[in-house]
Amino acid sequence: MHKGKGMKFVGDSRVVAPEARKPMLPKDYSEYPGKTEAFWPNFLLKEWMVGAVFLVGFLCLTVAHPAPLERIADPTDTGYIPLPDWYFLFLYQLLKYTYASGPYTVIGAMIIPGLAFGGLLLAPFLDNGPERRASKRPIATGAMLLALAATVFLTWQSVATHDWAAAERQGKIVEKVDIDKTAEGYQIAKDNTCLTCHGENLQGGAGAPTLIGTGLKPEEIAKIAKEGKGGKMPPGIFKGDDEQLKKLSEFISGLGAK
Structure with a gap:
């Protein structure tokens, strides 16, 4: 009988392999110069820096042009013309059209926006190809361009057709005067x-x-x-x-x- 014949070697899974003891190091991206980078801290630091610049600019804008104030809300004033913030103007304009207002308010307030936003949510699943160029992803690109064009047009129409003179008069803060109703x-x-x-x-x-x-x-x-x-x-x-x-x-x- 030869020495060692019939012997078997088994491994114990409880013993940690030497490779597992190495610290978690970021991958080496030297083979792809300029194409990719580590998420932490390189990419995330750039994102924070860009976000900080926009935040500072936004704060400066709010200080230079504070939000306009109107008079105290009067629930009995049925002639008041409301106007939402600029990012809701396209929905506000949509509710002015015949088949999206009045008895059709549900269509303009829920059905049409629901279909539009639902279509945008489904766009990545309908066109899930590996291509990243917009020209090679017609469904996703077309849906986004259509939504963008509709939003810009409705917002522009809302601003162009709004009675700004009446809005300025109705929201003007006037000095409170005690009216002698017995006069x-x-x-x-x-x-x-x-x-x-x-x-x-x-x-x-x-x-x-x-x-x-x-x-x-x-x-x-x-x-x-x-x-x-x-x-x-x-x-x-x-x-x-x-x-x-x-x-x-x-x-x-x-x-x-x-």
Whole structure:
């Protein structure tokens, strides 16, 4: 019998191999210069630096142009025209169209946006090829370009068609003035339906400007009351006599006057 014949060698899985004791080192990317790099810390550090630059720029922009403030919200003002933030303007414009508003609000608010965002979510699964060039991924590229074009067009339409002058008037912060509702001038304004458009406290509403602090003389107010102004206030609304018109004009002219 030869020496060692019939002997068997077995390994114990509980013994850690020498290779496993080596520390976790990043892969060597020297074979691919300029094409790839380690995620930590190289790539992640670049991401943080770019994010910091944008964050500082955004903070400077908010300091230079603070958010505009409007007057205190009035739930009784049915003439108020709301306007969402710029990143929701495309959805706001969509709700203005015939088959996306009114009785079709569910279509404009849920179905159409749901189909659009659902299509974008499914785009990577519908076109999951290995190519990275946009020209070789027609489904994903076409869906993204269509969504981008629709968003830009609807946002532009919302800005172009919005009544910015009315929005500035309705949101203007005016000095709070205690209105004497027992005054004869106020009762004359109430009897001539002035409060219907200008509000119970004459603060403005329904597209009508505030009557507080107008800076107009009584003669100018009397002329507007009789002859109207623009297309929103036609002539002939005031039905009282000259004495009532004088008291109304003096009352309105004195509101908020300094």
